[in-house]
Amino acid sequence: MATYRSDEGWDALGDPTRRAIVACLAEQPRAVGELARELPISRPAVSQHLKVLKDAGLVVDQQAGTRRVYRLNPAGVAALRDQLDTFWRRALDSYQDVVDQTTEEDS
């Protein structure tokens, strides 16, 4: 089956807390402590999530004094988006067949 090399990316976005982090970083780059303050979890938990997101290539970090600022990685996000886009296009093709055959509704 078409190899996902971005498996880690999907796994990373599979967690609601990590999606919240991503959404937060989409607004603006933030340090670890700032993220922890806006989320209902402890700072170590944020660190662990950031490690997953970083390994997946979805975020990048940058040392700034004693703080460490994280931001979204455009390339990583784009990779996942492109995959969905591919699925979407293929789905449209199959959908065309449905229109031809029937206009049934399911439960």
Next chain:
Amino acid sequence: MATYRSDEGWDALGDPTRRAIVACLAEQPRAVGELARELPISRPAVSQHLKVLKDAGLVVDQQAGTRRVYRLNPAGVAALRDQLDTFWRRALDSYQDVVDQTTEEDS
């Protein structure tokens, strides 16, 4: 950051097996048994995954005799893709700031 209404969609794609199912359905629509035959899990497991995917709006099903054919739902896939696209655009903005700062420090 509140407005994920497609939380279920991300949770659904968070599982590797479900991603395999989605990739399989992207090739062509299939019945439950056909999917089970191409995957290393039992047929009930496939049914359970399909229920999750259907609740998330990523697939639609269609009765065909005694069989039940599943296919991708273009709208569901597009919804997730659009979210990633939004994140991607915001990520580019932040990335632009990085480029500005680093080039200033360059000299």
Next chain:
DNA sequence: CCCCTTGGTAAGTCGTAGCTTACCGTTCGT
């Protein structure tokens, strides 16, 4: 009319992912 195929549901087990507390290294300010 029977039964065989197909598929959804129930019950139960097991692995793992996510959280917390505790600890340690590092960097800045004074």
Next chain:
DNA sequence: ACGAACGGTAAGCTACGACTTACCAAGGGG
């Protein structure tokens, strides 16, 4: 140079989700 702030890691607990087997409902063909 010392202390405080910031952040990553370790260890351990808990809960949830993915899978299995067993069972049941429904539609179609001989």
